[in-house]
Amino acid sequence: MAWRGGSGPHGSGAELQDFRGWRAFVHLARELKLSRLARFAYPYRFRAALSVVAMVAVTFSGLAVPYLVKIAIDSGITKHDLHVVDVVIVLFMVVGVVNLVASYLQTYLVSWVGERVVLDLRRTLFAHIQKLSLDFFSRQKTGWIVSRLTNDIDALDQLVTDGVTTLVTNSLTLIGAVIVLFTLDARLAAATLTILPALIVATLVFRTHSARSYALLRDKVANVNAHLQESISGARVLFAFRREAANYEQLRARNAEYRDVNMQTVVQSGLYFPFVEFLSALGVVVVLWYGGYLVTQTTLQIGVLVAFTAYLSSFFDPVQQLSQLYNTFQASMAAVQKIFTVLDTEPDMVDAPDAVPLPDTRGEVEFEHVTFAYDEGVDVLHDISFHIPPGGTVALVGTTGAGKSTIVKLLARFYDPGRGAVTIDGFDLRKVTMASLREQLAVVPQEAHLFSGSVLANIRFARPDAGLEEVKRVARIVGVHDFVETMAEGYDSEVQEGGSGLSTGQRQLISFARALLADPQILILDEATSSVDAESERKIERAMQVLLSGRTSIIVAHRLSTVRYADETLVVEGGRIVERGTHEELIAARGRYAELYAQWEETGQAI
Numbered sequence: 108m109a110w111r112g113g114s115g116p117h118g119s120g121a122e123l124q125d126f127r128g129w130r131a132f133v134h135l136a137r138e139l140k141l142s143r144l145a146r147f148a149y150p151y152r153f154r155a156a157l158s159v160v161a162m163v164a165v166t167f168s169g170l171a172v173p174y175l176v177k178i179a180i181d182s183g184i185t186k187h188d189l190h191v192v193d194v195v196i197v198l199f200m201v202v203g204v205v206n207l208v209a210s211y212l213q214t215y216l217v218s219w220v221g222e223r224v225v226l227d228l229r230r231t232l233f234a235h236i237q238k239l240s241l242d243f244f245s246r247q248k249t250g251w252i253v254s255r256l257t258n259d260i261d262a263l264d265q266l267v268t269d270g271v272t273t274l275v276t277n278s279l280t281l282i283g284a285v286i287v288l289f290t291l292d293a294r295l296a297a298a299t300l301t302i303l304p305a306l307i308v309a310t311l312v313f314r315t316h317s318a319r320s321y322a323l324l325r326d327k328v329a330n331v332n333a334h335l336q337e338s339i340s341g342a343r344v345l346f347a348f349r350r351e352a353a354n355y356e357q358l359r360a361r362n363a364e365y366r367d368v369n370m371q372t373v374v375q376s377g378l379y380f381p382f383v384e385f386l387s388a389l390g391v392v393v394v395l396w397y398g399g400y401l402v403t404q405t406t407l408q409i410g411v412l413v414a415f416t417a418y419l420s421s422f423f424d425p426v427q428q429l430s431q432l433y434n435t436f437q438a439s440m441a442a443v444q445k446i447f448t449v450l451d452t453e454p455d456m457v458d459a460p461d462a463v464p465l466p467d468t469r470g471e472v473e474f475e476h477v478t479f480a481y482d483e484g485v486d487v488l489h490d491i492s493f494h495i496p497p498g499g500t501v502a503l504v505g506t507t508g509a510g511k512s513t514i515v516k517l518l519a520r521f522y523d524p525g526r527g528a529v530t531i532d533g534f535d536l537r538k539v540t541m542a543s544l545r546e547q548l549a550v551v552p553q554e555a556h557l558f559s560g561s562v563l564a565n566i567r568f569a570r571p572d573a574g575l576e577e578v579k580r581v582a583r584i585v586g587v588h589d590f591v592e593t594m595a596e597g598y599d600s601e602v603q604e605g606g607s608g609l610s611t612g613q614r615q616l617i618s619f620a621r622a623l624l625a626d627p628q629i630l631i632l633d634e635a636t637s638s639v640d641a642e643s644e645r646k647i648e649r650a651m652q653v654l655l656s657g658r659t660s661i662i663v664a665h666r667l668s669t670v671r672y673a674d675e676t677l678v679v680e681g682g683r684i685v686e687r688g689t690h691e692e693l694i695a696a697r698g699r700y701a702e703l704y705a706q707w708e709e710t711g712q713a714i
Contacts, residue, residue, distance in 0.1 A: 144228075144443070148220060148224050148267075150227075151219075151220045154216050154220050155220050157216055158212070158216035158220060158271075159275060161210075161212040161213035161216060162217075162276050163279065164205055164206075164209035165209045165210050165213055165276055166276050166280050168205045169280065169421070170280065170283045170284065170287060170418075171198075171202050172199070172202065172417075173414040173418050173421075174287065175195050175198055175199060175202070176410070176413060176414055177408075177410040177411055177414035178191065178195055178410070179191065179195040180413060181409070181411065183195060185409065213272060214272075217268060217271055217272050218268055221267040221271065224267050225263060225267060228260065228263065228446070229260050231450070232260070232446060232449060233256060235449065235450055235452075236252065236256075236449065239452060240454050240455035240456045240521070240522075243452060243454075243455075249333070249337075250332040250333030250334065250335060251329050251332070251333050253332060253336060254328065254333070255445055255446055255449050257332075258325075258328055258329070258332065259325070259442035259443075259445050260442070260446070262325075262439050262442035263446070265439060266435055266439035269435070270436065270439065273428050273431075273432045273435075274429070274432055277432070278425070278429070281429070283421070284418050284421035284422040284425070287418055288419075291411050291415055292398075292401075292407060292415065294397075294401070295397060295398055295401075295407075298394070298397045299390050299393060299394060299419065299422075301393065302386050302390055305386060306383065306386050306426065309379060309382050309383070310379075313375060313378075313379040313430060313433075314430075314433055316371075316375050317376075317433065320368060320372045321440075322444075323368050324369060324372065325441040325442055327361070327364050327365040327368050327369075328365055329445075330361050330365070331361050334361055376431075379430065380427055380430070380431070383423060383426060383430070384427075386423065387423035387424075390422075391419055394412070394415055394416055394419060395412075395416070398411075399412070455522070456520065456521065456522065456523065458540050458541060459538055461538065463540070464539065464540050465531065465534055465539040465543040465544050466532075468531055468532050468547050468628045469497040469628075470499075470531070470628045470629050470658060470659030471496060471497050471531065471533070472494070472495040472518065472530070472659055472661075473494050473528075473530045474491050474492055474494075474514070474517075474529055475528045475529075475530065476490050476491070476492050476526065476527040476528075477490070477526070477527035477529060478491075478524065479513060479524045479525050480525055486525070486682060487682050488510050488513055488514065488524075488682045488683075489681075489683045490683070491510075491514065491527070491682075491683070491684060492684075493675075493677055493684065495659055495661070497659060498658065498659060499659055499674045499675070500655055500660040500662065500674050500675075501660070501661050501673055501674065501676070502661075502662045502663075502669070502670045502672075502675070502676040502677070503662070503663045503664065503676075503679055504670060504676060504677070504679070504700065504703060505679035505680055506680070509679040509682070510679050510682040510683075511634075511679050513682075514661075514663075515661055515663060518536075518548075518629075518631065518661065519550055519631065520536045520537075520541055520544055520545075531544070531629070547627055547629060548627050548628070548629045549569070549622040549630055549631070550622075550631045550633060551615075551618050551619060551631065551633065552618075552633050552634075553634035555614040555617065555618035557609070557617060557618075559601075559602065559603070561596075561599050561601060562587075562591055562594070562597075562598050562600050562617065563575070565602055565621065566578050566581070566582065566587070566598075566617060566620045566621050567621070569625035570624055570625055573624055575598070578598065578620075578624065579598070581624045584623060585616055585623060586616055586649070587613075587619075590613060628658055629658065629661075630655065630660045631661050631663075632651075632660065632661070632662045632663065632669075633663045634664070634665050648669065648672075667703065667704050670690055671690055673689075674689070675687060675688065676688065676689065676690060676693055676700065678699050678700045678703070680699060685698075685699055686700050688700075
């Protein structure tokens with residue numbers, strides 16, 4: 108199922124706003140294919156069935172009470188037959204016990220099934236997100252993605268727990284009440300139905316407007332979450348440029364939009380539900396007026412009138428509850444729309460049906476006339492061809508935006524080339540499984556990302572089973588060990604989220620240790636030294652002699668000091684390789700590389 112009609116990552120909810128009344132409910136349910144949600148409950152079908160039995164028991168025990176009152180009045184009290192009253196009292200106790208046990212089972216079983224359905228859906232959604240391509244994460248805001256996993260799942264939680272109970276018990280109560288009302292006295296029941304048109308019109312109007320409001324509400328809360336996430340992750344930049352006040356005003360505006368839409372739902376509920384209460388009271392007036400007349404004419408028993416009045420609540424209360432459920436349903440369906448939007452997003456990068464595991468590689472890399480575009484018709488790489496022998500090292504240099512990082516993304520198979528092929532040991536990467544490829548490949552990015560946890564856990568991220576001594580050996584080689592030993596708890600020291608408690612150089616050194624511990628056959632250094640200080644760069648350069656030894660490597664270099672480790676250097680400009688050769692050969696050629704190197708020597712900064 109593909110959702111259409113939304114604009115941007117959040118969607119506009121235009122399709123939901125076009126629906127009307129009950130047809131909106133039915134059409135939306137069909138469009139969403141709610142059977143997809145039901146499939147999550149299928150593993151728990153036995154307990155789900157027991158919960159329905161418990162709901163039926165709760166409903167009928169509740170409906171039995173007014174009828175027992177009728178029997179007590181008409182067959183016991185008015186006829187001075189205390190034996191009937193005693194029997195009714197016993198039946199009252201039995202019904203009470205049944206209701207008590209059934210209510211507990213209903214609550215427990217529905218919650219048990221509902222929470223597991225929500226858990227399975229959240230796990231399924233998260234697992235699917237992890238399969239999506241990098242392009243998805245570049246197009247969607249982090250806050251929007253997090254909102255799918257939190258707010259939208261929580262909204263659905265209300266539907267599959269409280270909503271299911273409300274739907275079943277109140278539907279049964281409403282149907283049962285109508286049957287009993289006509290059974291008790293068709294004349295009174297017909298009189299009560301005179302207020303039904305007003306109830307139907309009010310309900311349809313309420314559903315139409317609430318559908319629009321709840322669809323919009325999900326968009327607004329996602330906007331707030333996205334802004335909060337960006338504000339927190341970009342706090343340093345905000346402080347540095349003194350944008351706190353402006354950022355606060357943006358959040359205030361988005362919060363105000365969320366508040367205003369939320370108030371729309373409050374006003375709609377505040378008008379509708381009191382109106383239903385008014386109609387309920389009006390129904391009681393009709394019954395008392397007409398029923399009282401029939402009692403005085405001795406054509407209606409007083410017990411029937413009392414029971415009829417009680418059953419009116421069993422008629423109007425479910426209408427209110429089901430209408431309130433429609434609110435929950437609208438909020439949940441707006442959330443489900445967005446959840447399914449993610450679940451229906453197909454990853455751009457998937458294993459081919461006939462993909463095979465990549466065997467242990469020698470590390471021979473070949474780019475064969477590769478052309479690539481992120482957006483159709485706008486090529487960023489043009490006819491790229493080069494060869495790296497097993498154990499060889501190639502450096503990619505060039506200005507920002509030249510296409511260097513795109514080349515290594517193709518090697519890691521984050522993307523596939525539009526034309527041409529990328530091969531390892533002669534295997535086209537499109538014909539091997541991605542898991543087997545990435546087991547033999549490691550990437551050290553420009554900005555090292557560290558996870559919350561200890562330094563030890565971050566170093567052995569790719570190899571959780573690595574021993575402490577092995578970790579320390581790698582750390583000494585890269586230059587991590589010295590500064591880690593100065594930390595309060597050594598390798599057990601906690602790393603703050605993103606590694607914010609460490610310097611840029613320290614974070615990058617830890618990422619180097621992580622890559623070395625993984626011991627990949629192919630290593631990609633994507634501008635890995637461009638953000639470090641001079642001292643950290645010297646440590647990394649010393650470690651690189653060990654790190655690059657015996658493995659095929661590609662170095663994306665902004666600081667040209669690292670180029671001397673390469674067997675060959677490729678100069679990339681405008682998505683094309685414009686020069687290639689060793690450092691000495693390119694300097695002697697006095698071409699583009701010589702210009703870049705002279706610029707780097709003059710400024711001492713990354714190009």
